[in-house]
Amino acid sequence: MGNPVIYLDNNATSKTAPEVVEAMLPYFGEFYGNASSMHSFGGMVAEVMKKARKQVADLIGAEPEEIIFTSCGTESDNTAINSALMSNPSKRHIVTTRVEHPAVLNYCQNLARQGYEVTFLPVDRQGNLDLGYVENAITDDTALVSVMWANNETGVIFPVEEIANMARSKGALMHTDSVQAVGKVPINLAKTNIDMLSLSGHKLHTPKGVGVLYVRKGTPFVPYINGGHQEHGRRAGTENIPYIVGLGKACELAAQNMDEENTRVKALRDRLEKGLLKIQASMINGDPMHRLPNTSSISFEYVEGESILLMLSDLGICASSGSACTSGSLEPSHVLRAMGVPFTAAHGSIRFSLSVYNTEKEIDYVLEHMPGIIKRLRDISPFWNQKTATG
Amino acid sequence: MGNPVIYLDNNATSKTAPEVVEAMLPYFGEFYGNASSMHSFGGMVAEVMKKARKQVADLIGAEPEEIIFTSCGTESDNTAINSALMSNPSKRHIVTTRVEHPAVLNYCQNLARQGYEVTFLPVDRQGNLDLGYVENAITDDTALVSVMWANNETGVIFPVEEIANMARSKGALMHTDSVQAVGKVPINLAKTNIDMLSLSGHKLHTPKGVGVLYVRKGTPFVPYINGGHQEHGRRAGTENIPYIVGLGKACELAAQNMDEENTRVKALRDRLEKGLLKIQASMINGDPMHRLPNTSSISFEYVEGESILLMLSDLGICASSGSACTSGSLEPSHVLRAMGVPFTAAHGSIRFSLSVYNTEKEIDYVLEHMPGIIKRLRDISPFWNQKTATG
């Protein structure tokens, strides 16, 4: 590509931190034991897993025994939902939202097809939930309330702690997909009524392929991946030691970087938005008052997201349109549709998601080139001409 | 430990090959794209995944589109069984064996508790299946026949190709857990009626945390991990690129090493067995005519496996008793019990599993020390004294 890469797609996946790579490396070579086996290799490995479990637990205010290592955020989400249903076979109802990640949304849609009752809560134009709706949706038949902590596309933050209280008082379990919130929002599970929480390493600067499901002590649990009794029988499959060690390190770093995320990174994001909003017919999606510090979903009306991305890509700038997961097709993002973002804007929406590795220079480079890109695409677009002709 | 490590526990997990580490490394640092996303990083990543998919497919005589990357062998096994049931909702019967790995066995036991009918086929004293039994067990109601290609504890190889023909002729799907067979037994799926096959990277010298489910083109498939549409909608969760790249490389190496496994490694294993059988009251478990070239399950009567392991471990020798998975508890292995190995022998069984990284010198070191270890333990054992006193 020639250009240095400006990576602004951290909500999709993030760069592996050098410290994380360093922490993992010994476990590819010298040590190759199996945490569950008898010989001393296994013993060393059990030690490092214990340390990693503690590092993860500390970041979210949990006990080490409450941490189950999984292969990804998706698996954590699927496992939590399945477990809630299997351990409460008499309850057939789930409450979730229309703006969840597909790992929750698709799983719940499948359940609905299998005869479970699922309430998909709507959001308003700002992407917020109505807590009155949430409360009303939970019934005696509700096995699980699964509401994400922060949205991956818009960064909008939900009041999951309050929702957990509602769930608890109605006898339902509460799960939160906090894949995007961890490391950006302070989380102290001990002080909440949240029963299960999912997180994913590769949003926290580990490689892709490791996640965590937190399950509060005493919460009934049924495993999803069954086999050997790794993870105290809660997740079978030989443990991915290097990534688990890496995730421990990443959680330690995340705790250290949380302040920077909420000051310097936030300032960069705000600078980016302020600059981009100068482009005609552009707008931010998602409540600016309840948002992750690193995320910006911005729409440029009358142009198409993929085209913008490609032009950015030519300049070495990585971002995404909608979520990376769905950008294979040109359907406008389900999140923006749920928010009622008009089609003209939903199609032309770009998500920039920053990390502590970004610099002001990078943001200024984007601001320098974006107006030209939008102009070129609008010049080709039949609608823009119409609009400017009529409007 | 002091001593150089002699690693003879490759059926539990294997050393990551230096070539595999080297192949993976670039994907921790420079590249951190998301295979599904739009920017050019994603593009490069899609290329390397394509190559890895081809490398895996080539090792087992499959088409690249038939390869689904998963997080481990356990997940592959669970996924295959779930898929067969979900895509044939009218059929409620599964045929499997008593000697499967827990990833199949426990999953099927759970299904039995949920009301599915499961036939657990017995094996004889040599660990072999009776093909007449297998044929009789498959009925019109059978959704799936799941039989492992090679046993992880004894190395006994099952005639899965013939069993696949039986399943096909009765309209049932056939899955084989070939986690232990891949790389040791030539596999050409194109020439078989096998519908699904599981393999796991860490038995092939990748790190733990990547597996494959092969699903024959045209075989109905229902995903187990649901969410984004990675792996063409067949396995959600952001792809673990480094490990996938590593697995591709490992499969290429496995193809190159298959001859050596069946000549030099086999000769080492045979040398080990010949030497160990000189010890009084010792015996090999599993049909010597149908066995993996690298595996030896050997029983020393009247001593306890864990004690042997610990003494070996003190000398830097890593092996296992039963399977690593179950060695956390002292129940004798379900495989040896299914074979009717007497308790006196089952408790004192050790599995040595070799790899191309082992040398003759290492084997001779084991042979040098094993008689002393067994003698010391038998001297302590009340049963041995009784036996020698009476016999």
Added chain:
Amino acid sequence: MWEYTDKVKKYFTEPVNVGEIEKPDGVGEVGSLACGDALKLMIKLDDQGRIEDAKFQTFGCASAIASSSALTEIIKGLTLDEAEKVTNKQIADYLGGLPQEKMHCSVMGEQALEAAIRNARGLEPLPSLEGEVVCQCFGVTDKEIEKVARTN
């Protein structure tokens, strides 16, 4: 990113024949803003009835924009009868191929051309074929895809 050929990239970043023709002889419009893809094609005929100029405006992905550029290049100099035979596959071939998932983007070109030719001949625009909408992108129906698939 999609595995686009260099030609697709070129016709996307430097599209040719963008814009509007004053007093066109034929105009074809397909797609809509709601669908996320739309193409407006304008053609002008010379005295011999050959297409002497073609211009387009596209709202859509890179393949859609590149396909539109390619289409206008292909049809210049053709008679309406000749142009009528241009298929989406020709458009894709002109670009050195399109990713499988993006073949439908060239279909939009073929449809816009068909509409522009009808318009130039003074015929009413075709009602869209009936059938289930399978491609949310721009409301391609399964019947239309079947038709295109058969010609490919």
